[in-house]
Amino acid sequence: MRAGRFIVSLGLLAAGLLAAGPASAAGPAIKWHPGHYLTSDWWHAASTPASMASSELHVVNTSPGLRGWKGNYYWAALETGKGVYDFSTIDAELAQLNQGNPAPRKKLVIEVSSSGFQRSSHQDPGGFLNTVLPAYLTTDAATYGAAPKAGTSGWWYGGSGFSITAAVWRPAVNDRLIALLQALGARYNGNPDVEGIELTETASQVADGGGYNDNTQLSQLERMLAATTAAFPNTNVTIQNNFLGNQANTSALVQFENTHRVAEGGPDLLGKTAADKTSPPKELTWGQQCVTGYPGTGCANLTGSIAVIHNIDEPELLGTQFQGAGAPFTPLDIYNNGEDYLHASHLEWTYLIGRPTNNWPTVAAMINAHLIRYTACPTSYPACDTR
Template sequence: MSRRARVGRFTVSAVILAVGCLLASTTSSATATATATAAGSAVKWHPGHYITSDWWHNAGTPASMASSELQVVNTSPNLRGWKGNYYWAALETGKGVYDFSVIDAELARLNQGNPVPRKKLIIGLSSSGFLRTHDQDPGGFLNAVLPSYLTTDTTYGSAPKAGTNGWWYGGSGFAITAAVWRQAVTDRVIALLQALGARYNSNPDVEGVVLTETASQVGEGGGYNDNTLLSQLERTLTAATAAFPNTNVVIENNFLGNQPNTSALVLFQNSHRVAESGPDLLGKTAADKTSPPKELTWGQQCVTGYPGTGCANLTGSIAVIQNVDEPELLGTQFQGAGAPFTPLDIYHNGEDYLHASHLMWTYLVGRPTNNWPTIAAMVDTHPIRYTACPTSYPGCDTR
């Protein structure tokens, strides 16, 4: 299942967020990389093209399901690594009981055959999951996404379905999401990140951890408030960088309730060396329809210094580690903007506007449009151009 719902497009607020704007950098080196002189503060940095799975692990998903994707990565010289996607329930089987065996098994498969250079893993972690219809009864899907202790313990607050707790509908009603605007719920997300960091921060093959799309966490009840969600996400990101001092911490900050809060979080990311991402990247032809481009998410607009966002141009300062998902590749959404987009069109948007260092392409097989061979052919002839260490980072370790 595709894991996004397109939230309504709101009018961009003219509110100017001055805080943090001076942190911007216009650095646009196409090939330079930097290695920190103090190795202890350096962040692992291996830009390039990555595969991302078109499916999500739940508690019952075996590592063998990723075998074909990992084989493609291992045998493709122009792929830098693989992003595995994991629902929260796949990694925490009971309160404080963590099972990372599937990640370990996939890490072991990732470099079979000893490819040079070694391939890197990016861990996608989600506390929300998308539904096919608005406010659909999640049924068994609830505990495929969220650990059962969270949804049965009244400590984590009410839920819209009787007998459950700790979650609500988000993403304009097309998602179930952990109620992370509640501190008790966020505390559990932080605990998971601390456990992951303790295990994987020192692993040179673990490039990053990507946190849930913000649009899916915009709730429709249960005490939800835009400002409360913003403050809890800032808590989460602060804890995440502490748990992963040498690993890229990334959040898919696309639409956080309103433009000012989305921009505020991007500026917080920039000042706390957290990378920007999102589930969707349209083609450059869509972004070129206006100047500056409007066919970008609110988070992307802030990164590029779009007027009215309260942001200076942050390219070169903030890392952009961007996902490319099904809808823009298959044309199941964004038809009005020109979807489906060719991989080359999407690549040009990521490079020319966002200066993305990592592009993570959904691995599509058996589809009528943009099957993996089409994407691979583009990847093989168009390397990532913006590989410089972000100026907001303390340094980058390119070993």
């Protein structure tokens, strides 16, 4: 079998959980390398070769202003059969990272998505379904529950119908995603070049049927996050918690993150000029409002306590969305929001080439001139390992 393809065993899982760096009395230290990261403008499917990332990894390796790279992976790209995991592409991309021996070494963030967006609401997912979710999950209704398309299982429409999302509010489905995250932890927690594991945005998981309930989803996400930090005791765990059904549940998840050393993230970070407005409210997403203690969220200001590891997606850079808030935003405007309001330690910039606005050279010029300012170890972490 190819390197990276395996059925996880208890021994392998235990080996990953025991791989630990320097520890404090409160717990093991978390790998901590703040900075600007480059993130792909595409997602790995099962057939995506590692060579597709070569140009991006070359940019990372040759850019002193970049601390690392975030690769995006659909669930189906990593689990090819029930309990059969193929991490060979991640391994090959790790082998490409740090070619040329840049100093300091570049770091990898692995984003795993159990949701995928489509062009129109409630579109028939067709073959896209098994680009995002493993086939065994979507063909066993007795185990994983009904789906809106006849003959499929384990998923529903989320994100106002624009996403297909794994029904992780169902414990049997969540069990399978947790098993994947445990396998990833067993393989990569002990790797000093793997900085983080990042999980799907909550807005895409807010479903419109299939037994979905905001409170059930909250409890299942908390269960998933607890399992993920256990599987990655030395690695940053981030969830993109932007909108979880309502403000109260979004805030409850942020506060759970803070007490379980999970980082807050999101897919979209707008400019500070938008965040300065009072209507819409400052910070714009419910998760960001909670982090900053915005009135009505039920949250104290958590900046400095909770880690903030945030993505900057194509819509706010290109202005294909958020025009009413002022998009497209300049990279400096976005940076000012991430630093001044959220105190983000890691900003992950989508790699755009050949686009009419904010092509990569424009972003690169800004990040080379503006270092991340908030690099201190979050007080919710037991300790940080900066080696």
